[in-house]
Amino acid sequence: MRFLMHRLGFFALTLWAAITVNFFIPRLMPGDPASAMMARFHGRVNPAAIHAMEIAFGVDAQQSLWSQYVGYLHNTVTGNFGTSLTYFPLSVSSQIAQAVPWTLGLVGVATVLAFLGGTLIGTISGWRRGGTVDSIVPPVFVVTSALPYFWVGMMMILVFSVWTNGALPNDGAYSLDVVPGFTMPFITDVLRHALLPAMTVLITSIGGWILTMRNNMVTVLAEDYVRMGRAKGLSSRKIMYQYAARNALLPNLAGFAMSLGFVVAGAILVEYVFNYPGLGYMLLNAVNNLDYPLMQALFLMITVAVLVAVLICDFLTAWLDPRARSAS
Amino acid sequence: MVAAVRSNSKAMVGALLLLLFVVVAAVPQLFTSIDTPDAHAFELGLPPSWDHPLGTTAFGQDIYAQLIYGTRQSLIIAVVVGGLATVLSVIVGVSAAYLGGATDSLLSAMTDVFLVVPTFPLIIVIAAYAGKGSLVVIIGVLVITGWSYGARQLRAQALSLRNRDFLESARVRGERRSYIIVCEVLPTMTSLILATFLGSALYAVLTAAGLQFIGLGDSSSLSWGTMLHWAQSNAALQSGQPLWVVAPGLCIALLGASFALLNYAFDEISNPALRPVRRSRGKRARS
Numbered sequence: 357m358r359f360l361m362h363r364l365g366f367f368a369l370t371l372w373a374a375i376t377v378n379f380f381i382p383r384l385m386p387g388d389p390a391s392a393m394m395a396r397f398h399g400r401v402n403p404a405a406i407h408a409m410e411i412a413f414g415v416d417a418q419q420s421l422w423s424q425y426v427g428y429l430h431n432t433v434t435g436n437f438g439t440s441l442t443y444f445p446l447s448v449s450s451q452i453a454q455a456v457p458w459t460l461g462l463v464g465v466a467t468v469l470a471f472l473g474g475t476l477i478g479t480i481s482g483w484r485r486g487g488t489v490d491s492i493v494p495p496v497f498v499v500t501s502a503l504p505y506f507w508v509g510m511m512m513i514l515v516f517s518v519w520t521n522g523a524l525p526n527d528g529a530y531s532l533d534v535v536p537g538f539t540m541p542f543i544t545d546v547l548r549h550a551l552l553p554a555m556t557v558l559i560t561s562i563g564g565w566i567l568t569m570r571n572n573m574v575t576v577l578a579e580d581y582v583r584m585g586r587a588k589g590l591s592s593r594k595i596m597y598q599y600a601a602r603n604a605l606l607p608n609l610a611g612f613a614m615s616l617g618f619v620v621a622g623a624i625l626v627e628y629v630f631n632y633p634g635l636g637y638m639l640l641n642a643v644n645n646l647d648y649p650l651m652q653a654l655f656l657m658i659t660v661a662v663l664v665a666v667l668i669c670d671f672l673t674a675w676l677d678p679r680a681r682s683a684s
Numbered sequence: 685m686v687a688a689v690r691s692n693s694k695a696m697v698g699a700l701l702l703l704l705f706v707v708v709a710a711v712p713q714l715f716t717s718i719d720t721p722d723a724h725a726f727e728l729g730l731p732p733s734w735d736h737p738l739g740t741t742a743f744g745q746d747i748y749a750q751l752i753y754g755t756r757q758s759l760i761i762a763v764v765v766g767g768l769a770t771v772l773s774v775i776v777g778v779s780a781a782y783l784g785g786a787t788d789s790l791l792s793a794m795t796d797v798f799l800v801v802p803t804f805p806l807i808i809v810i811a812a813y814a815g816k817g818s819l820v821v822i823i824g825v826l827v828i829t830g831w832s833y834g835a836r837q838l839r840a841q842a843l844s845l846r847n848r849d850f851l852e853s854a855r856v857r858g859e860r861r862s863y864i865i866v867c868e869v870l871p872t873m874t875s876l877i878l879a880t881f882l883g884s885a886l887y888a889v890l891t892a893a894g895l896q897f898i899g900l901g902d903s904s905s906l907s908w909g910t911m912l913h914w915a916q917s918n919a920a921l922q923s924g925q926p927l928w929v930v931a932p933g934l935c936i937a938l939l940g941a942s943f944a945l946l947n948y949a950f951d952e953i954s955n956p957a958l959r960p961v962r963r964s965r966g967k968r969a970r971s
Contacts, residue, residue, distance in 0.1 A: 370797045377806070381813055495694060498948045502886060502940030504893050507912065507933030514921050514929070567948070614799060614833070621804030625894050629916075639805060640898055643812040651812060655805045662802045 363670040374659040437653035448653045459634030463623040466557035474565025479601045482573025497563030505622030509556040509629040553630045572604035613669035616662050698945030709756040718749035738927045742918045757907040761892045765826045766885030772831040777838030795835045803829035811900040834880035875954040882947040893936045908932035
């Protein structure tokens with residue numbers, strides 16, 4: 357219980373830090389980009405929206421920094437991110453709500469698959485140390501983990517889309533000539549569009565899991581309780597999965613939480629390469645259009661998503677590992 | 685250490701690759717006769733030929749010459765960011781472990797926050813506000829966002845060193861704190877500090893390439909990431925110029941791989957438990 361309280365406290369602290377950074381970035385930048393944006397915006401929006409943006413960007417010089425900050429916190433917590441410039445006059449929140457499912461579906465599924473697959477391959481590689489799998493897998497994946505995500509995406513497009521005369525689509529999340537809905541043609545179309553970007557995320561992120569899991573396995577296999585299991589005459593399978601892999605998994609789970617930020621970075625670029633309408637693609641569009649309200653809200657959304665995932669990992673660790681529960 | 689690197693094939697490959705890139709970055713003139721790779725000097729979109737080994741871009745620049753001259757910026761970013769981020773990691777990590785108490789809690793919490801906040805979106809937001817990033821801006825944001833992982837690891841190792849006998853004896857000798865940290869603690873941590881440098885350099889190569897690719901780098905200066913940016917915005921893949929995309933990406937991957945291979949190999953060298961098992965029994969009996 358204490359462990360979980362501690363982690364919840366950390367969650368709150370990080371969230372607060374992210375919101376605060378978000379508040380100060382536009383105020384610290386030279387050249388006052390926010391005022392320039394406001395000037396462009398004047399006369400096109402209602403006064404209430406203008407006022408919300410003045411709070412968000414600190415253009416209103418009459419207010420003290422502190423009251424600006426409190427106003428900003430209030431707006432953020434209540435989900436009032438203002439109006440988007442790019443998708444005027446729609447609110448930022450409604451735009452983000454449209455993008456979230458695509459990112460969750462694509463990046464979420466691909467990341468979980470990479471984690472599960474990588475952990476399994478790493479388990480086998482560490483178990484048969486020096487075997488065929490182990491002599492090929494680590495060096496190969498040391499190299500793939502150094503590949504730039506977006507370049508792998510472009511190579512996938514080249515090989516599976518351009519060279520095959522468009523066998524697989526490389527643009528967007530679904531074809532424009534298919535009517536969206538819960539129908540068979542639409543679902544297969546969505547899956548076809550998701551295949552290449554998902555493969556890209558999978559290929560570039562699986563290497564990390566394999567390597568750490570392998571190294572954890574190697575360390576755990578030297579423990580006394582594994583030798584004890586052998587002495588008791590347990591089957592190899594049982595030792596491998598129930599003794600070694602279970603314990604090796606715990607540090608890997610913590611590593612999963614730590615490296616999510618990196619996966620998110622890659623996913624943003626993958627969405628950009630494939631014009632996939634998720635949060636990352638929207639973020640880059642917002643940057644190109646100097647749409648500051650949308651940009652900042654997206655940064656917060658992505659941060660919250662990562663923090664929630666980290667929190668889930670913490671809960672899993674607490675559930676799986678009695679040591680974490682009892683640690684002060 | 686030189687002997688250890690030479691006996692490890694992964695380290696050897698990584699070191700040779702890195703050496704090659706360093707030479708190319710230092711004296712690009714040796715590798716190509718074209719000295720203005722940015723000039724639109726040739727016919728547009730030529731296929732590979734004897735004069736242009738990788739063809740030309742849609743702007744009429746020689747792709748091979750651009751690759752050669754682009755090496756310098758990518759390598760500078762990697763080394764400078766790697767170095768500065770490592771210094772920051774050492775300062776934060778070692779002082780957290782060594783000072784302990786409230787300072788430790790504060791610095792550790794800060795490290796953890798930096799570790800989980802997704803840095804790439806943050807970098808994008810900062811770079812967008814700062815206008816198109818010059819080299820200094822890019823290096824700055826990469827250092828600020830890239831130090832936390834190393835700091836965490838260095839803190840853990842420094843903590844485990846804290847009560848060792850050799851440090852105790854230095855304390856008994858009456859050495860100053862600064863002397864103990866610089867002359868006793870840091871030398872014992874050399875291999876982890878090196879690993880931190882390699883890890884941050886890899887992070888810098890990939891992240892800087894990503895930033896340049898989406899157009900937040902200095903798009904008039906020459907680097908592999910900017911090459912990819914121009915290739916993407918001219919639809920090089922769809923218009924039959926795959927080399928314009930393949931070549932710079934491969935260079936980024938190779939530079940990244942050289943850091944990753946060295947890092948992995950140093951892990952094996954400093955942690956014997958991870959070394960590959962030698963299968964031939966005859967050798968083992970003799971050694």
